[in-house]
Amino acid sequence: MTETSLTDRxxxxxxxxxxxxxxxxxxxxxxxxxxxxxxxxFSQRGHEAISVGxxxxxxxxxxxxxxxxxxxxFLVRGITPLRAFASLMGRATGVTGxxxxxxxxxxxxxxxIIGFISHLPHSVPVAxxxxxxFRYRGEKRAVLSFTGDGASGSGLFHExxxxxxLWDAPYVLLVENNQYAYSTPVHEHTxxxxxxRRADGYGIPGVSVDGNDVExxxxxxxxxxxxxREGGGPTLIExxxxxxxxxxxxxxxxxxxxxxxxxxAARDPLQLFEERLVATGVxxxxxEGIGRRCEAEVEEAVVWAEGSPWPDPATVTDGVYxx
Amino acid sequence: MAGHAETFGFSGGPEGDGSRVMTYVAAISEALRxxxxxxxxxxxxxxxxxxxxxxxxxxxxxxxxEFGPLRVLNTPLAELGFTGVASGMALMGLRPxxxxxxxxxxxxxxxxIVQYAATTHYRWGAAVPMVxxxxxxxxxxxxxxxxxxxxxxxxxxxxxxxxxxxTPADAKGLLTAAIRDDNPVIYFESKPLYRNLKGYVPEGEHxxxxxxxxxxxxxxxxxxxxxxxxxxxxxAAAERLADEGIxxxxxxxxxxxxxxxxxxxxxxxxxxxxxxxxAANRLAGVGAEVAAMIADRAFEWLDxxxxxxxxxDTPVPFSPPLxxxxxxxxxxxxxxxxxxxxx
Numbered sequence: 001m002t003e004t005s006l007t008d009r010x011x012x013x014x015x016x017x018x019x020x021x022x023x024x025x026x027x028x029x030x031x032x033x034x035x036x037x038x039x040x041x042f043s044q045r046g047h048e049a050i051s052v053g054x055x056x057x058x059x060x061x062x063x064x065x066x067x068x069x070x071x072x073x074f075l076v077r078g079i080t081p082l083r084a085f086a087s088l089m090g091r092a093t094g095v096t097g098x099x100x101x102x103x104x105x106x107x108x109x110x111x112x113i114i115g116f117i118s119h120l121p122h123s124v125p126v127a128x129x130x131x132x133x134f135r136y137r138g139e140k141r142a143v144l145s146f147t148g149d150g151a152s153g154s155g156l157f158h159e160x161x162x163x164x165x166l167w168d169a170p171y172v173l174l175v176e177n178n179q180y181a182y183s184t185p186v187h188e189h190t191x192x193x194x195x196x197r198r199a200d201g202y203g204i205p206g207v208s209v210d211g212n213d214v215e216x217x218x219x220x221x222x223x224x225x226x227x228x229r230e231g232g233g234p235t236l237i238e239x240x241x242x243x244x245x246x247x248x249x250x251x252x253x254x255x256x257x258x259x260x261x262x263x264x265a266a267r268d269p270l271q272l273f274e275e276r277l278v279a280t281g282v283x284x285x286x287x288e289g290i291g292r293r294c295e296a297e298v299e300e301a302v303v304w305a306e307g308s309p310w311p312d313p314a315t316v317t318d319g320v321y322x323x
Numbered sequence: 324m325a326g327h328a329e330t331f332g333f334s335g336g337p338e339g340d341g342s343r344v345m346t347y348v349a350a351i352s353e354a355l356r357x358x359x360x361x362x363x364x365x366x367x368x369x370x371x372x373x374x375x376x377x378x379x380x381x382x383x384x385x386x387x388x389e390f391g392p393l394r395v396l397n398t399p400l401a402e403l404g405f406t407g408v409a410s411g412m413a414l415m416g417l418r419p420x421x422x423x424x425x426x427x428x429x430x431x432x433x434x435x436i437v438q439y440a441a442t443t444h445y446r447w448g449a450a451v452p453m454v455x456x457x458x459x460x461x462x463x464x465x466x467x468x469x470x471x472x473x474x475x476x477x478x479x480x481x482x483x484x485x486x487x488x489x490t491p492a493d494a495k496g497l498l499t500a501a502i503r504d505d506n507p508v509i510y511f512e513s514k515p516l517y518r519n520l521k522g523y524v525p526e527g528e529h530x531x532x533x534x535x536x537x538x539x540x541x542x543x544x545x546x547x548x549x550x551x552x553x554x555x556x557x558x559a560a561a562e563r564l565a566d567e568g569i570x571x572x573x574x575x576x577x578x579x580x581x582x583x584x585x586x587x588x589x590x591x592x593x594x595x596x597x598x599x600x601x602a603a604n605r606l607a608g609v610g611a612e613v614a615a616m617i618a619d620r621a622f623e624w625l626d627x628x629x630x631x632x633x634x635x636d637t638p639v640p641f642s643p644p645l646x647x648x649x650x651x652x653x654x655x656x657x658x659x660x661x662x663x664x665x666x
């Protein structure tokens with residue numbers, strides 16, 4: 001068991017966000033398989049401990065740049081399931097008003113969220129820019145930037161960590177190593193699969209953490225953010241998990257060996273946390289009650305999103321430029 | 324020189340005792356310095372701009388001492404990364420001015436500009452107020468990678484604004500406008516004008532609105548539409564043509580995106596004959612859009628086809644005879660204009 005800085009009450013809140021993320025994901029996948037979705041989308045299954053644990057570690061004034069497997073972070077930060085489902089459905093009430101697809105572009109600076117683009121490495125320097133704005137103004141705030149094992153092969157990964165280290169930026173880069181970049185396993189796109197080791201090349205701390213253990217993720221990210229806010233510079237965190245479904249909704253992921261999936265399924269992040277909570281005295285009935293409330297909240301969001309208006313085609317050219 | 328103020332894109336102000344006559348590059352420095360003094364959210368970043376070096380062209384010489392290392396942020400050789408960093412700063416309300424060491428290197432930052440910065444406001448409503456200064460253009464025997472004019476890539480990208488000043492006054496006024504704009508603006512400054520062109524520059528606040536062309540010379544027989552260093556070649560050509568009885572309108576676009584459609588159509592309708600000139604290679608260049616705009620909206624006024632003169636569709640060659648063959652100049656402009664006048 002991991003040392004945790006969470007109180008019992010906080011642990012139940014964290015569990016609730018994870019359940020909400022899972023309930024959202026299961027409903028989303030079902031809807032898309034029924035053909036009720038718009039465009040493509042990305043399952044979150046297996047990533048809940050990372051997205052919720054890391055999101056929960058943020059201070060209110062911090063800024064985060066999540067990616068397409070970080071629904072938990074979006075939710076924890078204040079994007080409601082209503083707005084998120086409306087975004088997925090391309091509705092006017094979604095975060096981007098139908099301009100960007102699924103979780104892409106779900107930025108909201110009032111919530112401290114920077115939206116991402118499909119070129120996943122690109123959030124990495126943008127998030128560093130936000131961190132540098134805090135240094136510039138002498139504010140004790142930090143930025144958490146997410147990327148994946150695939151994007152860690154890009155030049156931007158190197159360029160950004162080099163600059164972040166050079167400038168002692170209040171910046172934490174979390175690499176979600178979910179074993180696959182679309183169809184390519186980690187060992188087929190890098191020689192050094194221990195991604196945290198790359199930190200050595202920049203003279204910053206590198207931490208590898210069990211990405212299915214929400215408390216471990218929370219503790220590692222919180223420590224790094226606290227350090228960053230106090231002027232201690234950036235940290236690279238690798239959170240190891242498994243992408244439990246295909247790259248996107250259309251992808252059957254036949255290239256993933258069943259034994260690998262089974263091994264990780266036995267370490268499902270929700271189950272792991274449930275066992276721990278039960279072992280410390282939380283009743284399974286209470287956990288199931290939380291689950292039912294999350295499912296009801298998700299259902300309400302789906303109904304609201306499907307009933308939301310489509311964007312008006314007359315507005316298609318609005319907003320290309322800031323006024 | 325009687326036409327000085329008009330020729331150099333500034334009219335209506337006194338030239339005084341000449342103390343406000345400065346080089347094009349000094350006008351860029353002045354705009355940057357004044358905006359940084361006025362607004363603490365403005366910063367400059369780029370390669371070799373730190374310490375006392377001041378960048379490859381010394382535009383920021385003395386800035387580090389005045390503004391400190393966080394506002395004069397020296398960067399590694401990482402155009403893609405540091406341009407992304409600028410986007411993040413801009414999202415948080417700073418106004419970074421990124422110096423590309425040469426416009427030729429802007430392709431290394433392409434994704435950060437066209438994918439991230441340009442799309443953000445449309446996608447989720449967050450403004451990205453940043454400027455990218457791109458020292459562009461050739462004629463300086465600098466070879467394929469220090470001579471380019473890559474403006475068309477950015478003109479084609481929704482969400483960006485693109486400007487290309489041709490005079491010291493406009494260099495100051497457009498940079499000031501770009502810094503104050505809430506959108507990403509690519510500012511193509513012309514290396515051949517840096518120290519070869521001097522002109523009157525207004526003291527203090529001077530803003531040239533983005534999207535407004537300037538009629539640099541007035542004539543009734545034909546129009547030359549151009550921008551950047553080619554403005555001065557066009558004006559020289561117009562001078563020669565005037566001796567031959569051909570009077571030219573010379574329109575300096577100044578902003579390439581948005582284009583000043585009204586000014587382009589006005590000159591086309593006035594003379595009925597238009598020659599578009601730019602140093603960038605011709606195919607799918609800005610001139611193609613100008614010509615299409617005229618064909619579309621001023622066709623009935625035309626007395627001749629719209630002609631385009633651009634760089635050749637080759638990489639920019641190094642050796643003087645080759646670069647001279649590549650590049651439009653006053654003689655080539657005059658020759659094509661004569662042909663057009665006779666049409």
